[in-house]
Amino acid sequence: MASSVRGLLLCLSAVFFCLQCCQAKTVQFDWNVTWVTANPDGLYDRKVVGINGQWPLPVVEVNKGDRLVVNMYNGLGDKSASIHWHGMFQNGTNNMDGPSMVTQCPIVPGSSFTYDFTVNQNGTYWYHCHTNYCYPDGYRQALIVHDTEAYFNDMYDEEFTVTMSDWYHELIEDIGPSFINLANPTGAEPLPNAFLFNDTLNTSISVQPDKTYMFRLINIGAFVGQYFYIEDHSFRIVEIDGVYVEPQEADILYIAVAQRYSILVTTKSTANKNFPIVTVADSALLDTIPSNLQLNNTNWLEYDASAAHPQAVMKVAVATELNPFDDVNLVPWDHEPLLPDPDLTIDVTVIMQDLGNGASYAFLNNISYTKPKVPTLYSVLSSGDLSTNSEIYGEFTHPYVLGHNQVVEIILNNGDTGTHPFHLHGHNFQVIERAPPYGPNFYSYLNGDPVPYNPSNHTAFPKYPARRDTLVLPPQGHFVIRFVADNPGVWFFHCHIDWHLSQGLAMTLIEAPQQIQERVSIAEDQYAACRAGGMQHEGNAAGNTEDFLDLQGQNKQVKWLPAGFTDRGIIALVFSCVAAFCGMAFITVYGMTGLETKKSKKREAGEDSNSN
Numbered sequence: 001m002a003s004s005v006r007g008l009l010l011c012l013s014a015v016f017f018c019l020q021c022c023q024a025k026t027v028q029f030d031w032n033v034t035w036v037t038a039n040p041d042g043l044y045d046r047k048v049v050g051i052n053g054q055w056p057l058p059v060v061e062v063n064k065g066d067r068l069v070v071n072m073y074n075g076l077g078d079k080s081a082s083i084h085w086h087g088m089f090q091n092g093t094n095n096m097d098g099p100s101m102v103t104q105c106p107i108v109p110g111s112s113f114t115y116d117f118t119v120n121q122n123g124t125y126w127y128h129c130h131t132n133y134c135y136p137d138g139y140r141q142a143l144i145v146h147d148t149e150a151y152f153n154d155m156y157d158e159e160f161t162v163t164m165s166d167w168y169h170e171l172i173e174d175i176g177p178s179f180i181n182l183a184n185p186t187g188a189e190p191l192p193n194a195f196l197f198n199d200t201l202n203t204s205i206s207v208q209p210d211k212t213y214m215f216r217l218i219n220i221g222a223f224v225g226q227y228f229y230i231e232d233h234s235f236r237i238v239e240i241d242g243v244y245v246e247p248q249e250a251d252i253l254y255i256a257v258a259q260r261y262s263i264l265v266t267t268k269s270t271a272n273k274n275f276p277i278v279t280v281a282d283s284a285l286l287d288t289i290p291s292n293l294q295l296n297n298t299n300w301l302e303y304d305a306s307a308a309h310p311q312a313v314m315k316v317a318v319a320t321e322l323n324p325f326d327d328v329n330l331v332p333w334d335h336e337p338l339l340p341d342p343d344l345t346i347d348v349t350v351i352m353q354d355l356g357n358g359a360s361y362a363f364l365n366n367i368s369y370t371k372p373k374v375p376t377l378y379s380v381l382s383s384g385d386l387s388t389n390s391e392i393y394g395e396f397t398h399p400y401v402l403g404h405n406q407v408v409e410i411i412l413n414n415g416d417t418g419t420h421p422f423h424l425h426g427h428n429f430q431v432i433e434r435a436p437p438y439g440p441n442f443y444s445y446l447n448g449d450p451v452p453y454n455p456s457n458h459t460a461f462p463k464y465p466a467r468r469d470t471l472v473l474p475p476q477g478h479f480v481i482r483f484v485a486d487n488p489g490v491w492f493f494h495c496h497i498d499w500h501l502s503q504g505l506a507m508t509l510i511e512a513p514q515q516i517q518e519r520v521s522i523a524e525d526q527y528a529a530c531r532a533g534g535m536q537h538e539g540n541a542a543g544n545t546e547d548f549l550d551l552q553g554q555n556k557q558v559k560w561l562p563a564g565f566t567d568r569g570i571i572a573l574v575f576s577c578v579a580a581f582c583g584m585a586f587i588t589v590y591g592m593t594g595l596e597t598k599k600s601k602k603r604e605a606g607e608d609s610n611s612n
């Protein structure tokens, strides 16, 4: 009896599956990626990465179940590229994930690569270049997956996609080299010149009274998180990073780079006013705030185009006093319960420190991610039985081999005074603990030493933990996440601040390598991309195809400072040189004037905590 019922159910589900796949379509694009000129902030014309001569880039929209095929030709002439489909699990298609030297070779100018995968997820995503730092030059845009079954479909009338981002006037290749540099021992990140709202400014979003609108909000920036609110309107959060959540009333969000929120906004019944949509850049991330940088921006929920469009009245003097909703408290719509105690725990601590060349780097447990000579996925595929031995992936890719279907816990402690939005490829994860929480105490751990996670003294874990793919690590605080290793692949775990990624704030998870070997196959054009760039597509991290345990010649992080020589020493040295140099210049010009050198408060505090 029971088995015949089961048989019937199986049969029915097969029929449904079939119906679904018959409706699914292939969405195909040919993208010729070239430089074009744009001026989104009205302040400066610059070269940006365009697709088929166009910028802003096309928003990609698919239905759940569709196959997405993007044939990308790199027509930039002077820059390699690749595309990461941020938030896509790439289950069975790890080779389509996009990060250079993790799952593929960079696509050099003049060559092509075809991304081809099926989308079996719902919600709000984005795509961006994932080779060195290439996305801040404009190579990033929204990716929307429509779901005819979403529980909130009948709760709104119309939807809008809205991105926000930081924006630089200079090409990243022009500012990058002076960032990781002896002359910048504090690791001060380059300052953006503007903050864009949907790749422009001063936008009016036209609405009607007594209606509900869904806004898909995406921070596609490379560095700065933004607060978001609409004057005199609250809203309901219904999705984060592709995970539907129980509707949750809120009025201020903090959206870190790479995070997404879908919210429902119900309009007022009267339509004689327009209301500022306010975005405020998280100035706590900026080492200095130039007087001409507009941190807060006003756009409008426009009820009446002919009425006034007032500027926002700022509620607080500084952004950090805004009190955003804490995403840890969201409950996924699917009520996936707390995962059991982990089979594998990865316990890592973030620090920022100078290495022997005097430049500032970022570390997870003293390792600053340094790319291997062979993409890690290709090492998995060429190493046979040795694929389960983490040594072959090289010490400086910071590899962890995960067993198939293990429950994995990552404890991330922050020995640094900055916030770091961490992203895991290939999964979303349960957020089981974060301290300090969002709100007035978010910076409270800065009053003392960093507070690492203590497994024997933590708050009760949520019954149905929030899940997402990018989570903010608080200054000097910690977070703990869990996921099931049910998606064989090589997955990058990294800070999504592109500057910090370039400083090495990343590690590599090699999930179920034997299952990767069974499931993932590489198309010829993908290996061809390696050959076009003169790179190997077989071997260990050092490119050794004979002896996978011989890592001689692997890429290594810069050597540590000699014992006794501290960051502080370098900073003092550099600043005294700068001061002396400036001093001389001043003396030349003015005869004699005092000079104040502003040190980064952030780094000062950071060093004290590094020695624990």
Ligand SMILES: *[C@@H]1O[C@H](CO)[C@@H](O)[C@H](O)[C@H]1NC(C)=O
Pocket (backbone or CB within 6 Å): 032, 033, 034, 053, 073, 075
């Ligand atoms: C890409 O666009 C550039 C500039 O318009 C053009 O010169 C080139 O032929 C195009 N390449 C391909 C493969 O379409």
Ligand SMILES: *[C@@H]1O[C@H](CO)[C@@H](O)[C@H](O)[C@H]1NC(C)=O
Pocket (backbone or CB within 6 Å): 040, 041, 042, 200, 201, 202
């Ligand atoms: C946006 O509005 C401000 C203030 O009115 C104006 O100075 C600026 O030029 C506008 N920018 C763009 C890109 O429209």
Ligand SMILES: *[C@@H]1O[C@H](CO)[C@@H](O)[C@H](O)[C@H]1NC(C)=O
Pocket (backbone or CB within 6 Å): 056, 057, 059, 160, 161, 162, 163, 198, 205
């Ligand atoms: C934001 O920009 C995208 C791409 O240009 C566009 O498709 C979308 O409609 C814009 N959103 C709004 C609310 O105007």
Ligand SMILES: *[C@@H]1O[C@H](CO)[C@@H](O)[C@H](O)[C@H]1NC(C)=O
Pocket (backbone or CB within 6 Å): 121, 122, 147, 149, 150, 151, 242, 243, 244, 245, 333, 334
């Ligand atoms: C995706 O959509 C389906 C159907 O609407 C829903 O049941 C499922 O919970 C959604 N997945 C997530 C992760 O929210």
Ligand SMILES: *[C@@H]1O[C@H](CO)[C@@H](O)[C@H](O)[C@H]1NC(C)=O
Pocket (backbone or CB within 6 Å): 280, 281, 293, 294, 295, 296, 314, 316, 317, 318, 319
């Ligand atoms: C808003 O911007 C103005 C001008 O950039 C600045 O003086 C002010 O401090 C900002 N307020 C917040 C809360 O960021």
Ligand SMILES: *[C@@H]1O[C@H](CO)[C@@H](O)[C@H](O)[C@H]1NC(C)=O
Pocket (backbone or CB within 6 Å): 365, 366
């Ligand atoms: C990092 O290096 C320091 C100094 O060499 C050492 O004391 C510490 O234990 C290391 N930390 C980890 C997590 O390996």
Ligand SMILES: *[C@@H]1O[C@H](CO)[C@@H](O)[C@H](O)[C@H]1NC(C)=O
Pocket (backbone or CB within 6 Å): 457, 458
């Ligand atoms: C446990 O954690 C709480 C909150 O962080 C702290 O106040 C308390 O002192 C801790 N207790 C022990 C025994 O460490």
Ligand SMILES: *[C@@H]1O[C@H](CO)[C@@H](O)[C@H](O)[C@H]1NC(C)=O
Pocket (backbone or CB within 6 Å): 089, 091, 426, 427, 486, 487
């Ligand atoms: C990947 O697919 C397998 C089935 O092939 C499934 O069991 C697993 O849950 C999926 N994992 C993710 C993260 O989608």
Ligand SMILES: [Cu+2]
Pocket (backbone or CB within 6 Å): 419, 420, 421, 495, 496, 497, 500, 501, 505
């Ligand atoms: Cu970071």
